[in-house]
Amino acid sequence: MLDFDEQLYLVVGDRILHGQLPYVDLWDRKPIGLFLFYSGVRFLGGDGIIQYQVVATLCVAITSSFIWTIVCRGTGMVQGFVAAIAYVLLLNVLGGTGGQAAVIYNAITICAVWAAFRSNDTQSPSRIIGLAMFAMALMGIAIQFKYTPMVEGAFMGCWFLLRMWQVQMPVLRIGLVAVGMVFLALLPTIAVFAYYEWIGHLDSFVQANFVSVFHRRPFPAVTRMWQVKFILIKALCVIAPTPLALALRWRMRLASNPADFWLLTGWTVFAVLGFGMLGDFYDFYFITVLPALCIMVAPLVGKERMGFAVGCMLCLWPLVFTPQHYFRTSVNRRAPVQLVDAITPYVAHRCLYVYDGPTILYLLTHACAPSRYIYPDHLTNPVETPALGVDPAQEEERVLTSRPGAIVTANQPLVLRVDPVTQNLVRTALARDYVLIARVPVIGRVLYVWALKDLHPGPASIMDPRGAIPE
Structure with a gap:
């Protein structure tokens, strides 16, 4: 990282x-x-x-x-x-x-x-x-x-x-x-x-x-x-x-x-x-x-x-x-290990979706990606979304419909502005289908790992998803 x-x-x-x-x-x-x-x-x-x-x-x-x-x-x-x-x-x-x-x-x-x-x-x-x-x-x-x-x-x-x-x-x-x-x-x-x-x-x-x-x-x-x-x-x-x-x-x-x-x-x-x-x-x-x-x-x-x-x-x-x-960078060195440990059990037969977080997780977890837009900035940053060649909302909805085994979000974005349409789609999906299983601190941010409820027989929710995807 x-x-x-x-x-x-x-x-x-x-x-x-x-x-x-x-x-x-x-x-x-x-x-x-x-x-x-x-x-x-x-x-x-x-x-x-x-x-x-x-x-x-x-x-x-x-x-x-x-x-x-x-x-x-x-x-x-x-x-x-x-x-x-x-x-x-x-x-x-x-x-x-x-x-x-x-x-x-x-x-x-x-x-x-x-x-x-x-x-x-x-x-x-x-x-x-x-x-x-x-x-x-x-x-x-x-x-x-x-x-x-x-x-x-x-x-x-x-x-x-x-x-x-x-x-x-x-x-x-x-x-x-x-x-x-x-x-x-x-x-x-x-x-x-x-x-x-x-x-x-x-x-x-x-x-x-x-x-x-x-x-x-x-x-x-x-x-x-x-x-x-x-x-x-x-x-x-x-x-x-x-x-x-x-x-x-x-x-x-x-x-x-x-x-x-x-x-x-x-x-x-x-x-x-x-x-x-x-x-x-x-x-x-x-x-x-x-x-x-x-x-x-x-x-x-x-x-x-x-x-x-x-x-x-x-x-x-x-x-x-x-x-x-x-x-x-020395602090960030510990974060991937914790993230991989949390994610791996849920992506053996399903894909990982890094909505906001380190792209390297796709490599470290050997997980498939649910979209060709694997760099989080592409679907979240209003600066980038017009350049994708597709409707970002439709692509986001398609990704979430595939029900990834794990989703990674953050408590605050890296960019100044976040696309509100794709943001709301992710919030809705997290509240409906996912449960928070890990919080991993990095410098200046906290990364959250969400597991598909079908794969995690635990409490329905640990955290309001609105707090994991900031405005």
Whole structure:
């Protein structure tokens, strides 16, 4: 229970190995590459939880190593080391402790960025073309983890074309190479389109991946402002020094490779654009910008008067938030065990329905799901319900009619608003058909487990269901 999203990714990855299809049997709008990654993790044994965290740690190691390598192009090893460590520490406070999508694809993206920096070191057209094809192939893979890296990929593609023009490649050849670069970048996505068309479910794929994005309601402006404030506070150590670092790099550009300055600046700008393109500003969305910012501010660590202060700020500021985070996760470690013990006897022959709670319970209890919308936010959050492609009330009623063996609710929602129609349907079903069998505290909330009365010969009710599903 490190975070919410990666629980869903692991469950979907596991269910793929059992024959279920993303977007058809299990709905989400993330690209299929992310789920296939988690399917691969399941081959490492265990329940996949520690395994995905180990693989994510390797991805962090790759990303931080390339941060160090790129910083060392124009500054020293100490600056590179501080920038790399700052990236690792900031993940702990921006929702990147586990296997968030950006934690994984940052390792792919920065490899492509490294190829772009290497293109600044050569005047060989064939070498630049090779690096460009390598980078675009990587960005094509990154896009199948989340679509927002396409913004950074588009910038890098343009950078490689500029480099080809600078080494006086013929325009016709540049055009042919550009077509090849675009094809490589889109090849994984084209392959997914072709597969879903082949199996007859292209409409489900398109609805989940593209149509749903435009039907999703935006958060209120006040909510978005709070999101931005939290990010500014948490990532202050890399955001605040950026203007000064940009000015320093501008003065330094002629002393090193001027092209590196423009490449890094452009990458930073387009990474920020990719972060903001969805309109909602979750803290873990900002992880995609961290590598560029950590590299950008690194030269300040080498300045005589301010270097020590900047270095301390980069390494110590994240630690202000880290103890609270690890306290929360250590307490949450006990909750799944209690929940699984309470749920398991009631889902041997019936499904589990997590109306509000950790999605990982589907995996830990080996229970079937009564709906393809297994992420609780999808049927409970008014922001998400218009994007599902179905009537949420009808889907909720269908789920409850199937009479799941156990239902999980919470005493307060994670989101600011809850869909009142689906909420009332669940309340009615709990009062009529279910009995409360467990209360499990987590940080800031209490999770309730309800068992179907037919399976639990106990009292008719222990608690008014209105108190278990808040307004």
